[in-house]
Every structure is written in structure tokens, then in C-alpha cells.
Amino acid sequence: MTANRIQQVALAHFAEHGYAETSLAMIAEEVGIKKPSIYAHFKSKDDLFLRVVQNVFQSELDYITKLAEANREMPLKQLLPLMLTTYQERYDTHPDMKFMLRTSFFPPAGMEQEVMERLYTYLDTLEKYVASRISAAVQAGEIADVNAEQAATAFLCLLDGFFVELLYGGPERASRRLEAAWLFFWRGLS
Template sequence: MTRQTIMQVALRQFAKKGFEATTLSTIGTECAMKKQSIYSHFTSKDALFLEIYDEALKNEIAYIDMWISRHGANHLNTLLPTFVEEYLSRHLSDDDMTFFYRFAFYAPEQFKTRIEAGTEQFISYLEERFIALFKERMEQLTSTSSPEACALHYLTLFDGLIVGCLYDSPKRFNQRKSAALDLFIHAFVKENLLID
């Protein structure tokens, strides 16, 4: 059993059950190994959790980079709704994302400072990337708002949709998502006269 396998199993259990309900024994059982064997790879449950958290943060940032590099040339009319759609669709299938957001909202007390710092790092990174996108596409903006203000408006909408994705019924979430994105696009983005 490898260190990486233990981390994958623990990630899935932490994401689904939370910190308190996940034990080294349940991780060991799923890995078909004794709890004591996990200690040859990790000094404690806390150490395992923090290593997984750091990896999940790194993976969320890498996803943003990968997504923007793949879609960054699209017109804002296409890019902005597609980002929301694809990013949020991961919540049902991506353990990294589930883990990251679960603990961003409900950090175990002993990790609160570390997770708040990681969440701030992620939010700042998102802001940087979307400010750059809006700056690169100033000619696509209808608003007299700065690229910084457009990015903050969009990311505030995005934050609300993350919460809706986690807590709303699918029907309500889709209605809110459509209404919010339509409002943002109509308020800030010129019509795309060319097809992406």
C-alpha cells in the first residue's frame, strides 16, 4: 500500500464523512491494512489531513490554470458561463473539490487558521486570474467599471453559486445560475458578433 493510496482513500473519507467521523482505522480498513501501518507514512491523522489539504489546494489552483489555458481565448459571453458550469459540475464527482469546499466552510478548529489562509490564497489567485482575463478583454466589456470591479462582481456571483450548488435543489440552483449569469453578461459584456 503506497502513501498516495492512503491519501486518496483518506481524501475520499474526509470529503464524504468529515474530519471527526474519519478515523485512521476506517482508512486502514478501506486500504486493507492495519491502522498502525499508516503511521509508517504519516505521524498522525492531523498530519495526514494537512497534507491532503495542501494537495487539494494545489489541485484547485492547477484546475483554474488548466481551465483558463484551455478556454482563455473564448469570448467572455462563452467563457464566463462555461467556467461556472464546468467548475461547479465537478462537485458531484471530484473528491478534491468536495474536500476543499467542505473544509473551507467547516474547518476543524485546530486547522482553522491554516485553512483560512489557504482559502484566502485560493480566492486571491482566482481574483488575479479573472482580473487578468478582464484586462485582456477590455474591448468586450460594456461597463465603464474597471477590470478589477468586473472580476469582483463575477467572483461574488461565483461564490453565491458555489453555495447554491452545495445547498439548493438542482432545479432552484439551475434557475438561480441562469438568472445570475444572464444578468452579469447583459450588464458587463458586449454581444459576441463572431462565433467562438
């Protein structure tokens, strides 16, 4: 129970303040334990951070794939924008998504490789899923005969740009850019 609570509190602090500005003392105080008690569950701040990274990336991947699977019958033209707007909603309301994006773009010094491995696992899995949905849409005649892998890669590029705008430009700018990019992306598929 305490290890989970430590991770929850750490996530909130890392999402809000970043790795460097979050101390184990801050986390321990909010959890209601002494700082040395954290070491009963985690070897170091780095260990705690990487466990949070692993859990968040997996949790976010599970969330978006479950959303897509729950809407399996939805036309691709509606499903892909739903996925994109869901990312924005989660960014605005869930520390998990904010943490995931902040960590992906600004991994702590010395942990870049570990963070990038988890990020690329996330993105590669998402890309394969999107490619399978695009392939099914091609077979159903919903969209033009396109290379599903290339179309999925293009979708991930659109997603990357959207994520950057969420971090730097805010929700209004992100929505405006997404709307324009989506229009041209969809024209390429149809």
C-alpha cells in the same frame, strides 16, 4: 505509493463523511494496512487532513486555470460561464471539489486558520486570473470599460453564492440561481 494511496482514500472519506466522522482506522482498513502504519507517512490525522487540503486546493486551481488557458481564445462571455458550470460538474462527479467546498465552509475545529490560508490562496490566485482575463476583454473591446479588479471580485462573489447553493440547495437550485446571477453580472460588464 502507500502515502499517495492513504491520501486518496482519506480524501474520499473526508469528502463523504467530513473530518470528525472519518477515522484513521477506516482509512487504514480500506488501504489494506494497519492503522499504526499511517504514522510512518503522517504525524497525525490533522497532518494527513492538511496534506489532503493542500493537494486538493492546488489540484483544483491547476484544473480550472488549465481549462481557462486551453480556452484562451474563447470570448469572456463564454469562458466565465464555462468555468462556473465546470465547478458544478466537478462537484457532482469528483470528490476533490466536494471535499474542497465542504472543508472551506466547515473547517475542522482547530484547523480553521490553516484551511482558510489555503482557501484564500486559491481564491486570490483565481481572482487575479479572472481580473487579467477581464482586463484583456476590456482592451479587446469585448466588454465595457470596467475596473477589472472590481469585476473579478464581483465574479468571485457570484462564485461564492453558487458554491453555497451547491452545498445547501443542490444542483437544480444552484443552476437556477447561477442563471439569474450570471444574467445581471454580464449586463454589468457589457
